[in-house]
Amino acid sequence: MAEIDIAFIQPPGWAVENPPMGLAMLKSYLSEQGLKVKVFDLNILLYNIRSKEYFNSWELANGYYTWERESWVNQFFSKYSDEILNFIFSVISQNPKCIGLSAHNSSVIASELLAKKIRQYDPLIKIIIGGPEMVKVSPKWRSLLKSKIADVVVFGEGEVTVSEYLKNPDGTTKGLANLNSNGEIVEGETREVIPNLDSLPFPDYSDFNLKLYRGTNVLPTYFSRGCVNRCIYCTEKNYFPTFRCRSGKRVFEEIKHQRSLYPKTEYFRLHDSVSNGNIRELEILCDLLIESKLEIGFDLEGAIIRKEMTAPFYKKLRKAGCTIIGFGMETPSKPILKNIGKMACLSADFDKVITDGVKSGITIGVNFMFGLPGETEEDSQMQLEFIRKYKRYRKRMILNPALNYCYFPPGCTAYEHPEEYGIDISRGPLFWESIDRKNTFPIRLSRFERFCKLANELGYENLFGITESINRNEMLDLYYSGKDELSYPKETILHNKWEQTPANLDDLKTYLMSKNISDIINHLAFCIEQSYEPSAKFHMSSKGIKNFIKFNFSKWVYKNDKQYAMFIHALNLLDNKIKIQGGNRK
Ligand code: B12
Numbered sequence: 001m002a003e004i005d006i007a008f009i010q011p012p013g014w015a016v017e018n019p020p021m022g023l024a025m026l027k028s029y030l031s032e033q034g035l036k037v038k039v040f041d042l043n044i045l046l047y048n049i050r051s052k053e054y055f056n057s058w059e060l061a062n063g064y065y066t067w068e069r070e071s072w073v074n075q076f077f078s079k080y081s082d083e084i085l086n087f088i089f090s091v092i093s094q095n096p097k098c099i100g101l102s103a104h105n106s107s108v109i110a111s112e113l114l115a116k117k118i119r120q121y122d123p124l125i126k127i128i129i130g131g132p133e134m135v136k137v138s139p140k141w142r143s144l145l146k147s148k149i150a151d152v153v154v155f156g157e158g159e160v161t162v163s164e165y166l167k168n169p170d171g172t173t174k175g176l177a178n179l180n181s182n183g184e185i186v187e188g189e190t191r192e193v194i195p196n197l198d199s200l201p202f203p204d205y206s207d208f209n210l211k212l213y214r215g216t217n218v219l220p221t222y223f224s225r226g227c228v229n230r231c232i233y234c235t236e237k238n239y240f241p242t243f244r245c246r247s248g249k250r251v252f253e254e255i256k257h258q259r260s261l262y263p264k265t266e267y268f269r270l271h272d273s274v275s276n277g278n279i280r281e282l283e284i285l286c287d288l289l290i291e292s293k294l295e296i297g298f299d300l301e302g303a304i305i306r307k308e309m310t311a312p313f314y315k316k317l318r319k320a321g322c323t324i325i326g327f328g329m330e331t332p333s334k335p336i337l338k339n340i341g342k343m344a345c346l347s348a349d350f351d352k353v354i355t356d357g358v359k360s361g362i363t364i365g366v367n368f369m370f371g372l373p374g375e376t377e378e379d380s381q382m383q384l385e386f387i388r389k390y391k392r393y394r395k396r397m398i399l400n401p402a403l404n405y406c407y408f409p410p411g412c413t414a415y416e417h418p419e420e421y422g423i424d425i426s427r428g429p430l431f432w433e434s435i436d437r438k439n440t441f442p443i444r445l446s447r448f449e450r451f452c453k454l455a456n457e458l459g460y461e462n463l464f465g466i467t468e469s470i471n472r473n474e475m476l477d478l479y480y481s482g483k484d485e486l487s488y489p490k491e492t493i494l495h496n497k498w499e500q501t502p503a504n505l506d507d508l509k510t511y512l513m514s515k516n517i518s519d520i521i522n523h524l525a526f527c528i529e530q531s532y533e534p535s536a537k538f539h540m541s542s543k544g545i546k547n548f549i550k551f552n553f554s555k556w557v558y559k560n561d562k563q564y565a566m567f568i569h570a571l572n573l574l575d576n577k578i579k580i581q582g583g584n585r586k
C-alpha cells in the first residue's frame with residue numbers, strides 16, 4: 001500500500017450534521033501541495049453505531065455531560081474498545097507518516113485517548129494535534145507535548161503550517177510547537193494568517209461517506225474566518241485572529257462546484273462565526289444565486305445584528321434561497337453589549353432588524369446569554385419582555401438560550417483580565433462570580449431556566465428543546481461543595497425526577513432504600529430543589545441552609561457508600577433541620 005503523508009482523524013464528540021469542514025479544507029490544500037492525505041471521521045462512525053444507551057450523547061442539550069467529561073469518555077471508549085481498535089488499525093494500515101487529530105473543546109479528551117492508543121500500536125507515527133482547542137493561551141497543548149502524547153501541536157489555521165511541516169519536518173517551527181532532542185518544548189513564531197481566503201481551494205469531501213451525516217443533502221461552506229467583534233467570552237481571536245472574508249463570487253463558485261460533484265445537494269450551511277460580516281459580498285452572492293436559478297437553499301447561522309439588515313436586503317436574501325438567519329444577540333441591553341465588546345450591533349435598531357427579518361419569511365434565530373457582566377435583574381426582565389413582545393412571530397422565530405448561560409473559557413478576554421469586568425474567575429470558567437456576588441452561577445442558572453420556561457409557555461421553538469439544564473443538580477452539587485466545575489464525580493448520575501413526590505418521610509425512606517446511592521442523591525437533591533430559589537444571600541435564608549445541609553449531606557453519602565443506617569440517621573437529621581428552618585421562617 002502506498003504511503004500517505006498524513007491521515008487526519010476527527011475524534012468524537014463533534015457535530016454530526018455535516019462532515020467537518022476544517023479537515024476537508026486541509027485535505028484540499030495539502031493535496032494541491034502534492035501531499036498524500038486521507039481523512040477519517042471516527043466521530044460519525046461511532047455516532048452511527050451507538051447503542052441505545054448513548055442515543056442522545058451527541059445532542060447539544062447534554063451540555064457538559066458527555067464528551068467534555070473524562071470519566072464519561074473513558075467509559076465510552078472502553079465500551080467501544082473493539083470498534084475503536086479496528087478503526088485505528090484501518091488508519092495505521094494506510095501507512096501514514098503522520099496522524100493529525102482535530103481537537104475542539106468537545107473532542108480534546110478523545111483526541112488524547114486516541115493518540116495514546118495509536119502510540120501503543122505504532123510508536124513511529126508522528127502525532128500532530130490541531131484545531132480550535134489548540135491555542136497558545138491555554139495550557140493544554142504544553143501538557144500534550146510534555147507527556148509525549150503529541151509530537152507536534154499546530155496553532156490556528158492549519159493549511160500552511162502543516163504543509164511546511166510535512167515537507168520539512170526538521171526545518172520549520174512557525175505556527176507550531178514540538179519537542180527538541182532534549183525533550184524541551186520549542187515554541188515557534190506566530191504564523192501569519194492566510195490573507196486572501198479566495199486563494200484557498202474548495203473543501204474536499206471525497207473521503208467522507210456523506211450518507212452517514214444527519215443533514216441529508218446538506219454541505220457546509222463559509223464566507224469568512226475570524227470576527228468583526230471582540231466579545232469578552234469568545235476565544236475566536238486566538239486561532240482566527242483577524243476577520244477575512246471571501247468574495248461572493250468565490251462562494252458562489254464553490255456552491256456550483258460542490259453541486260456538480262454532489263448533485264443531490266439542496267442546501268448549504270454557512271460555517272463561519274460571522275456570515276454577514278461583509279454585506280457587499282453577501283449581496284453579490286445573492287445576485288449570482290438568483291441569476292443562476294440553481295435553486296439552492298442556504299442559511300446564515302452565525303450572523304450579527306447590524307443596521308444593514310434591512311427589509312429590501314432580507315427580500316433579496318430570501319429570493320436567493322436563504323431560509324434561516326441566526327443572530328447572536330445575547331441580550332437586548334446595548335450598554336451590556338458595549339461592555340462585552342459586541343460592537344458591530346450597537347448602531348442597529350434591534351426591533352427593526354428582527355421584525356423586518358421575520359416579515360421577509362426567513363426564520364430568525366436569536367441567541368441569548370444569561371448573567372453577562374453588568375447584567376441586573378432589570379436587564380434580565382428586559383430579556384423576558386423582549387420575547388413576550390415577539391410572541392406573535394413565534395412560529396417564525398427560534399430562541400437559542402446558551403446552555404452554559406455565560407461561560408468564560410481560558411483564552412477569552414474575561415478569563416485573562418477578570419478585574420476589568422468586575423468578576424472573580426477563581427472558581428473556574430462556569431462558576432465565576434461578580435466581585436459584588438450579585439452575579440453567581442445559581443443566579444445565571446435561574447435566569448436561564450426562567451427564560452426557557454417562558455419561551456416554552458409562549459410557544460417558541462427552542463433549539464435544544466429544553467426547559468432546564470440536564471445536569472443542573474449535579475452542577476449545583478459541585479458549586480455548593482466548593483469544587484471546580486470539571487471535578488465531576490466519577491459516576492454518571494442522571495437527573496431523574498420524582499415520578500410521584502412521596503407523601504411523608506416514611507414513604508421517602510422506603511423509596512430511597514430501594515435505590516442505589518446515586519439515585520438517592522439525585523432524588524433527594526431534586527426533592528429539596530423543587531423549592532430552591534437562588535438568591536445572592538442564600539447562606540442567610542432557610543432555603544440556603546437547606547441547600548447547605550443537602551450538599552454536605554451528599555458529600556457525606558459519597559464517603560460512606562452503603563452505610564444505610566447512618567444514611568437514614570442523616571436523613572432524619574436533615575428533615576428535622578428543614579422543619580426547624582421552616583418553623584423559624586413562619
Ligand atoms: C459551524 C460550527 C458549529 C456547527 C458544527 C457543524 C459541523 N458539522 O461542523 C454547530 C452549530 C453544530 C456547532 C456546535 C458547537 N460548537 Co461550533 N462552531 C462552528 C464554527 C462557526 C465553524 C466551524 C468550521 O467549520 N470552521 C471552519 C474551519 C475551516 O475551521 P476549523 O474547523 O477550526 O479548522 C481549521 C483549524 O482549526 C485547523 N485544524 C482543525 N483541525 C485540525 C487538525 C490538525 C491535525 C491540524 C494540524 C489543524 C487543524 O486547520 C483548519 C483549517 O485552517 C466554529 C467557529 C469558526 N469560525 O470556526 C464554531 C466552534 C468550532 N464551535 C465551538 C463550540 C464551543 C461549539 C459547541 C460546544 C457550542 C455549544 N455550546 O453547544 C457545539 C459543539 C458541538 C458538539 N457537541 O459536538 C467553538 C470551539 C471552541 C474550542 N475551543 O474548541 C468554536 C471555535 C466557536 C468559538 N469561537 O468558540 N458549531
Ligand code: SF4
Pocket residue numbers: 227228229230231234235236273274304328342
Ligand atoms: S460575535 Fe461571535 S465569533 Fe464574534 S467575537 Fe462575538 S462571540 Fe466571538
